[in-house]
Amino acid sequence: MVNIASPEKIARRRQDILDAAIDIFAEKGFHASGIADIATRLGIGHGTVYRYYKNKRDIFNEILSLLLSEMSTVVQQDPPNTNSLPEYQQQLERIADRLIAIFRERPQLARIAFYESYGVDAEISDAVNRIQELFAEFTAYYLQNGISKAFLRSEMDTAIAARLVTAMLMETVKHVALNDFSDKQIEPWRREIIRLMIGGLSR
Amino acid sequence: MVNIASPEKIARRRQDILDAAIDIFAEKGFHASGIADIATRLGIGHGTVYRYYKNKRDIFNEILSLLLSEMSTVVQQDPPNTNSLPEYQQQLERIADRLIAIFRERPQLARIAFYESYGVDAEISDAVNRIQELFAEFTAYYLQNGISKAFLRSEMDTAIAARLVTAMLMETVKHVALNDFSDKQIEPWRREIIRLMIGGLSR
Amino acid sequence: MVNIASPEKIARRRQDILDAAIDIFAEKGFHASGIADIATRLGIGHGTVYRYYKNKRDIFNEILSLLLSEMSTVVQQDPPNTNSLPEYQQQLERIADRLIAIFRERPQLARIAFYESYGVDAEISDAVNRIQELFAEFTAYYLQNGISKAFLRSEMDTAIAARLVTAMLMETVKHVALNDFSDKQIEPWRREIIRLMIGGLSR
Amino acid sequence: MVNIASPEKIARRRQDILDAAIDIFAEKGFHASGIADIATRLGIGHGTVYRYYKNKRDIFNEILSLLLSEMSTVVQQDPPNTNSLPEYQQQLERIADRLIAIFRERPQLARIAFYESYGVDAEISDAVNRIQELFAEFTAYYLQNGISKAFLRSEMDTAIAARLVTAMLMETVKHVALNDFSDKQIEPWRREIIRLMIGGLSR
DNA sequence: AATGAATGAGGATTCATTCAT
DNA sequence: CATGAATGAATCCTCATTCAT
Numbered sequence: 001m002v003n004i005a006s007p008e009k010i011a012r013r014r015q016d017i018l019d020a021a022i023d024i025f026a027e028k029g030f031h032a033s034g035i036a037d038i039a040t041r042l043g044i045g046h047g048t049v050y051r052y053y054k055n056k057r058d059i060f061n062e063i064l065s066l067l068l069s070e071m072s073t074v075v076q077q078d079p080p081n082t083n084s085l086p087e088y089q090q091q092l093e094r095i096a097d098r099l100i101a102i103f104r105e106r107p108q109l110a111r112i113a114f115y116e117s118y119g120v121d122a123e124i125s126d127a128v129n130r131i132q133e134l135f136a137e138f139t140a141y142y143l144q145n146g147i148s149k150a151f152l153r154s155e156m157d158t159a160i161a162a163r164l165v166t167a168m169l170m171e172t173v174k175h176v177a178l179n180d181f182s183d184k185q186i187e188p189w190r191r192e193i194i195r196l197m198i199g200g201l202s203r
Numbered sequence: 204m205v206n207i208a209s210p211e212k213i214a215r216r217r218q219d220i221l222d223a224a225i226d227i228f229a230e231k232g233f234h235a236s237g238i239a240d241i242a243t244r245l246g247i248g249h250g251t252v253y254r255y256y257k258n259k260r261d262i263f264n265e266i267l268s269l270l271l272s273e274m275s276t277v278v279q280q281d282p283p284n285t286n287s288l289p290e291y292q293q294q295l296e297r298i299a300d301r302l303i304a305i306f307r308e309r310p311q312l313a314r315i316a317f318y319e320s321y322g323v324d325a326e327i328s329d330a331v332n333r334i335q336e337l338f339a340e341f342t343a344y345y346l347q348n349g350i351s352k353a354f355l356r357s358e359m360d361t362a363i364a365a366r367l368v369t370a371m372l373m374e375t376v377k378h379v380a381l382n383d384f385s386d387k388q389i390e391p392w393r394r395e396i397i398r399l400m401i402g403g404l405s406r
Numbered sequence: 407m408v409n410i411a412s413p414e415k416i417a418r419r420r421q422d423i424l425d426a427a428i429d430i431f432a433e434k435g436f437h438a439s440g441i442a443d444i445a446t447r448l449g450i451g452h453g454t455v456y457r458y459y460k461n462k463r464d465i466f467n468e469i470l471s472l473l474l475s476e477m478s479t480v481v482q483q484d485p486p487n488t489n490s491l492p493e494y495q496q497q498l499e500r501i502a503d504r505l506i507a508i509f510r511e512r513p514q515l516a517r518i519a520f521y522e523s524y525g526v527d528a529e530i531s532d533a534v535n536r537i538q539e540l541f542a543e544f545t546a547y548y549l550q551n552g553i554s555k556a557f558l559r560s561e562m563d564t565a566i567a568a569r570l571v572t573a574m575l576m577e578t579v580k581h582v583a584l585n586d587f588s589d590k591q592i593e594p595w596r597r598e599i600i601r602l603m604i605g606g607l608s609r
Numbered sequence: 610m611v612n613i614a615s616p617e618k619i620a621r622r623r624q625d626i627l628d629a630a631i632d633i634f635a636e637k638g639f640h641a642s643g644i645a646d647i648a649t650r651l652g653i654g655h656g657t658v659y660r661y662y663k664n665k666r667d668i669f670n671e672i673l674s675l676l677l678s679e680m681s682t683v684v685q686q687d688p689p690n691t692n693s694l695p696e697y698q699q700q701l702e703r704i705a706d707r708l709i710a711i712f713r714e715r716p717q718l719a720r721i722a723f724y725e726s727y728g729v730d731a732e733i734s735d736a737v738n739r740i741q742e743l744f745a746e747f748t749a750y751y752l753q754n755g756i757s758k759a760f761l762r763s764e765m766d767t768a769i770a771a772r773l774v775t776a777m778l779m780e781t782v783k784h785v786a787l788n789d790f791s792d793k794q795i796e797p798w799r800r801e802i803i804r805l806m807i808g809g810l811s812r
Numbered sequence: 813a814a815t816g817a818a819t820g821a822g823g824a825t826t827c828a829t830t831c832a833t
Numbered sequence: 834c835a836t837g838a839a840t841g842a843a844t845c846c847t848c849a850t851t852c853a854t
Contacts (some may be wrong), residue, residue, distance in 0.1 A: 003346055005813070010385060013303070029233050029322045029323075029324075030322055031322065034847090034848060034849080035848080035849065035850085036848080036849095038251065039823065044813085044814080044815085045814060045815040045816055046816075046849095047814070047815050047816055047817090047850090047851085047852085048813085048814055048816095050813070050849095050850070050851080051813070051815095055849070055850070056850095079378075083363060085405055100268070114321075115321045115322060115328055116322050117321075117322070118317075118318045118319065118320070118321035118322050119232045119233060119234065119319045119320070119321050119322035120232075120322060121232075122232075125318050129311065143404065146404070150406070151405065151406065152404050152405055152406060153398070153402075153404060153405065153406050154406075156395070156398070156404070157391045157395050158392075160391055160392050160395040161395050161399060161404065163374055163378065164371045164374055164395065164399055165399075165404070166374075166394055167370045167371050167373070167374035168367045168370050168371060170226075170370070171366055171367055171369075171370035172367070175366065186361055188360050189363055191360075191849065192359070192360050192363040192364050192367065193316055193367055195356070195359070195403075196364060196367055196368075196399075196400075197399075198294050198403045198404060198405050199356075199402065199403040199405060200398075200399060200400055200401045200402040200403035201346065201349070201355050201356060201364065201400050201401060202288055202355055202356065202361065202401050202402060203353070203354065203355065203356055203357075207836075207837070207838095208838065216838095235824090237823060237824080238823080238824065238825085239823080239824095247839075247840085248839060248840040248841060249824095249825095249840085249841075250827085250839070250840050250841060250842095251823085251824080251838080251839055251840065251841095252836095253824095253826080254838070256838075258824075258825075259823095259825095261822070322844080327826070410815075410816070410817095411816080413819065419817095435728045435729075435730075436728060437704055437728065437733075439642050440843090440844060440845080441844080441845070441846080442845095444843080450818075450819085451818060451819040451820060452819085452820075452845095452846090453818070453819050453820060453846085453847080453848085454817080454818055454820095456845095456846065456847080457816095457817070457818075459660055461845080462845075469848075475854095491811055505688055510640060520727075521727045521728060521734050522727065522728050523727070523728070524723075524724045524725065524726075524727035524728050525638050525639055525640065525724060525725050525726070525727050525728030525729060526638075526682045526728055527638075531724055541762075549810065552810070556812070557811065557812065558810050558811055559804070559808075559810060559811065559812050560812075562801070562804070562810070563800075563801050565712065566797055566798055566802075567791070567799040567801050567805060567810065569784065570777045570780055570781070570801065570802055570805055571805075571810070573775050573776045573777050573780035574773045576776070576825065577772055577773055577775075577776035578773070581772065594766045594769055597766075598765070598766050598769040598770050598773065599769075600806075601762070601765070601809075602770060602773055602774075602806075603805075603809055603810050604807060604809045604810060604811050605762075605808065605809040605811060606804075606805060606806055606807045606808040606809035607752065607755070607760055607761050607762060607765070607770065607774070607806050607807060608760065608762065608807050608808060609692055609759070609760065609761060609762050609763075643826090643827065643828080644827080644828065644829085645827080653835080653836085654835060654836040654837055655828095655829095655836085655837070656831085656835070656836050656837055656838090657829085657830090657834085657835055657837095659828090659829070659830080660834075660835075660836095664828070664829070665828065665829095734830095776840065814837105814854100815849100815852105815853100815854085816852100816853105817852095817853090817854105818851085818852090818853100819848105819849100819850085819851080819852105820847105820848100820849105820850105821843105821847105821848100821849100822846105822847090822848105823846100823847100824844105824845095824846100825843100825844095825845095826841105826842105826843090826844095827834090827840105827841100827842100827843100828834100828838085828840100828841105828842100829839105829840085829841105830838105830840080831836100831837100831838095831840105832836100832837105832838090832839100833835100833836085833837100833838100
């Protein structure tokens with residue numbers, strides 16, 4: 001009559017711990033957050049945390065995986081096959097909106113992604129960069145598609161342009177999520193980033 | 204009746220310590236860097252460091268001040284009074300070049316600014332943000348000037364556009380500095396950011 | 407679902423640490439004693455000490471509390487209601503004996519009370535003084551009782567006399583405890599302090 | 610043309626340092642006082658202190674020597690040769706007054722003697738005890754004289770009684786000096802200690 | 813499985829002392 | 834002689850991790 005926890009139960013516990021950890025890490029940062037803080041928030045013993053995660057780093061890595069997967073979904077849902085500038089513009093808006101949605105739902109993820117991940121560890125910084133690079137990579141595909149469909153500038157260095165565009169997108173997400181913007185407050189950012197991406201600053 | 208170290212000597216020591224600290228912090232991050240690491244790199248006793256800086260945070264703050272002042276200089280040297288798009292474009296290039304120059308000279312500063320500063324402390328994150336905001340603020344003035352001189356889009360939200368532009372600029376600086384790019388490697392970034400800013404992605 | 411150490415066990419550990427700390431502090435004084443010394447004496451890790459006491463000061467404070475409570479008991483058990491000089495004399499002997507008993511049982515407490523507490527901290531010096539003052543206060547009550555019952559001098563300044571008497575008592579306790587006196591060695595002190603208190607030095 | 614400081618000048622410097630040290634030690638205690646505090650108070654370099662005293666302990670030892678010598682003088686000036694109880698009483702008053710005078714002139718010495726000396730070091734505690742013992746020793750002579758002249762109790766254990774009397778005297782000095790008593794405030798203490806010593810507490 | 817008791821590596825900081833100038 | 838720059842021993846305390854119950 002040994003009692004083995006069902007896989008579902010284990011998964012639920014892991015999730016609870018992850019959720020608590022996201023809150024705690026977002027509040028205090030990786031270094032200042034203790035395993036005990038996470039356990040206390042859940043009302044469990046801190047030793048228990050180690051039954052579900054190898055160590056503190058492991059929890060953080062899982063958070064980053066979550067981030068990576070959520071952000072991947074955003075781009076992967078929207079293949080680079082638009083046929084005109086207006087279509088591409090709509091696609092851009094969709095992607096921005098979905099990305100914003102992720103972080104608005106859990107602003108703590110924004111704090112972690114944009115602040116608390118850095119300075120932990122070279123490996124973790126790399127992981128965060130990889131997320132951005134994934135985004136940039138996809139963006140490059142969109143740009144290449146636009147060029148091949150002739151609605152984007154042909155002499156563009158898509159790799160570089162993709163990074164720049166991604167940087168703007170991330171800046172937008174960061175602002176909107178960290179300042180807990182309402183839809184109305186988001187609107188001008190949404191409009192401005194699209195305009196800038198499409199037509200630049202000039203008249 | 205001797206022995207009061209000359210102000211120059213004191214300043215030099217402080218500078219040496221700061222330089223070593225920049226290297227160490229860039230390599231290992233704030234938390235993983237010990238005062239002893241800094242002292243050892245200089246071949247001095249770690250107690251000596253405390254004669255020049257109150258504590259570890261104090262050293263880090265000084266690095267941030269340095270960063271802030273260097274970056275301030277970049278924008279403050281170039282007042283927002285260009286009269287045409289080509290002129291503004293040249294100004295943009297100048298600013299980008301000067302900014303890049305700062306970080307190419309000391310790529311460690313880039314690591315500190317873009318990675319290691321975050322996650323230390325709320326106060327320090329704020330300081331870094333303030334640097335970016337300073338930049339965005341100035342950028343907004345450039346944009347307003349361009350609008351008033353009628354060579355930039357009039358319906359632009361300059362505050363937002365400024366932040367987006369700053370984000371691109373920082374992304375560029377980050378890449379160029381952290382990957383230790385040669386002039387030749389920098390060129391396409393330089394070209395692309397200007398194009399994107401001026402005319403966007405579209406044809 | 408186990409592992410919450412029973413309150414008894416916790417209390418025992420606290421007590422063990424306190425006992426070891428009393429030994430160590432008595433031997434080397436507060437400043438020269440390290441938490442590591444205490445832990446080592448118990449054969450436990452020094453981190454463990456911090457599970458039971460907030461810090462070194464906290465341990466010391468607890469020792470002082472112990473001292474205060476033990477010494478309080480001595481006087482509080484013996485209300486100031488004797489009716490004649492012989493009765494009072496007997497009471498004095500009882501009190502002296504009980505006080506001596508405390509410190510003979512743990513001569514280290516004498517070292518702490520009479521030596522090692524001073525010079526730690528203004529707060530701690532005050533705490534030690536308060537113990538003596540408590541004693542003097544009670545002594546004043548005894549004296550007032552003696553005056554009202556007309557077996558002690560009526561023109562006495564009881565507050566001052568109480569302090570002087572307390573000083574003699576403490577001197578006795580100090581000697582007896584610190585020199586680890588046998589009953590036989592104590593006897594002349596016992597006799598002399600009583601005589602002096604009752605009839606002074608003169609014939 | 611070597612310049613050797615005159616012995617007088619050296620002595621004066623030593624004295625200045627000693628005076629400053631007395632102030633500082635009395636204020637903050639031995640451990641909390643830094644050599645730098647002493648030097649700063651004198652407006653000299655802290656390295657200079659080491660030209661006059663071997664180390665911090667050495668300065669403290671000198672303070673204790675000073676104390677010892679001042680207190681020795683008090684008793685040594687007044688030989689144990691009184692012939693009657695009233696004469697002895699007057700002698701007691703003289704001694705108490707002289708002792709009080711020392712500490713009223715420099716209340717810092719009282720703080721050092723009664724508080725800050727303990728807990729520094731076993732050796733220093735011993736030195737302080739030796740001062741008290743010197744006093745007790747002399748007191749024993751007074752008592753023996755009184756017994757031989759038949760104005761004091763013959764069955765007295767003079768060594769013990771001397772210690773008890775000394776304890777009262779020190780308690781008085783401590784109170785009077787540390788509370789910066791005026792002559793008028795001292796009077797009742799003076800009166801009470803004499804009464805207690807002569808005739809005890811009883812009617 | 814869950815727990816929390818125990819552990820000790822790790823690091824910042826202070827300050828007495830030395831000694832080159 | 835005077836100085837203060839340099840030094841590093843010394844010690845407190847935190848907290849991630851392990852593991853007996």
